[in-house]
Amino acid sequence: MLMQVNPMIVEFEQAYAAVLQQARSVLMPTESLPLWQAQGRVLAQDVFAPINWPTWPQSAMDGFAINSQDRSARFRILASAFADKVPSDCVLQAGQAQRIMTGAVIPQGCDAIVPLEYAVLQTTPDGDWLLNPNLPHKLWSQGRHIKAVGSDVRQGEKLLAKGTLLATKERALLASVGCSQVSVFVKPKVAVLTLGDELTDPGEPLTQGGVYNANRFLLQGLLSGLSIELVAMETLPDEYAVIAQRLQSLGQTVDCIFTVGGSSVGDKDWLPKILQAEGHFHRFKINMKPAKPLMSAQLGRAQLLALPGNPLATYFSFQLFAKPLLQVMAGQALATEFAQGEELRLAEPLQIADKLRWILVRRVGSEVWPMQASASQLSVLQKAQGFIRVAAHQSLAKGDRVRFFAGTEC
Ligand SMILES: Nc1nc2c(c(=O)[nH]1)N[C@H]1C(S)=C(S)[C@@H](COP(=O)(O)OP(=O)(O)OC[C@H]3O[C@@H](n4cnc5c(N)ncnc54)[C@H](O)[C@@H]3O)O[C@H]1N2
Numbered sequence: 413m414l415m416q417v418n419p420m421i422v423e424f425e426q427a428y429a430a431v432l433q434q435a436r437s438v439l440m441p442t443e444s445l446p447l448w449q450a451q452g453r454v455l456a457q458d459v460f461a462p463i464n465w466p467t468w469p470q471s472a473m474d475g476f477a478i479n480s481q482d483r484s485a486r487f488r489i490l491a492s493a494f495a496d497k498v499p500s501d502c503v504l505q506a507g508q509a510q511r512i513m514t515g516a517v518i519p520q521g522c523d524a525i526v527p528l529e530y531a532v533l534q535t536t537p538d539g540d541w542l543l544n545p546n547l548p549h550k551l552w553s554q555g556r557h558i559k560a561v562g563s564d565v566r567q568g569e570k571l572l573a574k575g576t577l578l579a580t581k582e583r584a585l586l587a588s589v590g591c592s593q594v595s596v597f598v599k600p601k602v603a604v605l606t607l608g609d610e611l612t613d614p615g616e617p618l619t620q621g622g623v624y625n626a627n628r629f630l631l632q633g634l635l636s637g638l639s640i641e642l643v644a645m646e647t648l649p650d651e652y653a654v655i656a657q658r659l660q661s662l663g664q665t666v667d668c669i670f671t672v673g674g675s676s677v678g679d680k681d682w683l684p685k686i687l688q689a690e691g692h693f694h695r696f697k698i699n700m701k702p703a704k705p706l707m708s709a710q711l712g713r714a715q716l717l718a719l720p721g722n723p724l725a726t727y728f729s730f731q732l733f734a735k736p737l738l739q740v741m742a743g744q745a746l747a748t749e750f751a752q753g754e755e756l757r758l759a760e761p762l763q764i765a766d767k768l769r770w771i772l773v774r775r776v777g778s779e780v781w782p783m784q785a786s787a788s789q790l791s792v793l794q795k796a797q798g799f800i801r802v803a804a805h806q807s808l809a810k811g812d813r814v815r816f817f818a819g820t821e822c
């Protein structure tokens with residue numbers, strides 16, 4: 413008997429809102445981690461600067477610390493001040509200059525640094541001297557080559573907001589003000605199941621009807637940029653019992669499952685039937701192209717999204733639904749709202765028929781060149797810099813504005 417599981421026909425915004433609602437219901441717990449181990453984690457709290465940086469006024473140059481108001485003809489040079497050492501007798505008197513190194517604390521009574529290469533020096537039997545009169549005035553101006561207290565970071569200022577992904581520059585910033593421990597969200601554990609008897613691993617011979625499993629690599633790469641832990645990446649045959657059993661066991665151990673393929677209305681597309689048997693699930697037929705079919709469900713503790721198998725449909729389904737789902741679950745502020753995006757200009761005219769289109773583009777400066785491709789053609793993705801969103805029934809001319817999303821970052 414043919415079994416029918418009817419999809420809900422929806423607009424993109426409805427499906428997007430449903431997926432985000434699903435994600436918000438399962439925010440990951442938090443943990444405290446040493447900053448050293450927090451690369452790629454999402455902040456669970458705002459971080460405020462615990463200190464001023466610089467904490468003390470510092471020299472930006474190797475040279476001589478002077479008082480710019482001092483009109484003495486020459487200055488007796490005092491002992492060196494190094495980055496980590498302030499001489500105890502560091503109150504400068506009239507007619508004195510302090511030999512100083514980059515990063516050293518500015519002695520009291522100094523308000524400018526004369527770099528070594530601009531200094532005119534004199535050695536006499538009674539000591540070393542820095543000569544005053546012939547130096548260009550700008551080298552003597554107040555504050556010259558001095559890093560002021562708090563000029564980089566002010567104590568108490570909000571350095572990073574909750575929801576920020578701790579990448580390289582964020583961690584370095586926190587380290588610069590002495591943060592050693594951060595409160596972050598636990599990374600969601602993710603499993604990816606590519607489904608299909610036809611799927612063949614690269615390196616294996618291709619038998620008739622076989623398809624190389626490109627989506628496995630596509631998803632592995634796309635996921636690598638997110639704050640998640642990829643715990644399983646498996647290929648399963650088109651067998652009801654095998655898929656159902658694996659889903660059930662993954663539902664006990666992971667936070668998120670992405671399936672790819674086997675989700676449409678073909679005779680061996682078991683997924684809709686399995687999810688229906690499991691209970692609560694949504695099956696969307698989204699009024700857009702590509703990535704029309706999408707299913708979402710909760711299986712045990714796991715959130716499941718069933719992505720379509722055509723590689724470009726997989727790509728768009730990931731960018732538009734899977735990535736926001738994971739970002740929200742992981743506590744991350746969403747980088748992209750698909751109603752916004754950068755405004756760029758079309759490099760050539762574009763006609764859109766009866767549904768919303770997501771179109772890969774080459775970006776050249778502030779212009780984008782649309783790239784025609786069917787959902788099964790992965791070769792175009794490699795040449796694209798991102799994609800644009802174009803509403804149904806649009807007739808766009810060269811130079812018209814379109815919304816651009818950088819989506820080929822990996
Ligand atoms: N009667 C209908 N048929 C189809 C509809 C529809 O509305 N009515 N929608 C079409 C659209 S749109 C899409 S997208 C696909 C989605 O189908 P599935 O998600 O079930 O995907 P499969 O049938 O398993 O595969 C589709 C296509 O992609 C290839 N594929 C699958 N997995 C991979 C992989 N891991 N790596 C590379 N290529 C893969 C697969 O061999 C097929 O060629 O349904 C349409 N049909």
Ligand code: MOO
Pocket residue numbers: 701702703704705720722725787788
């Ligand atoms: O969404 Mo299918 O998304 O056109 O290949």
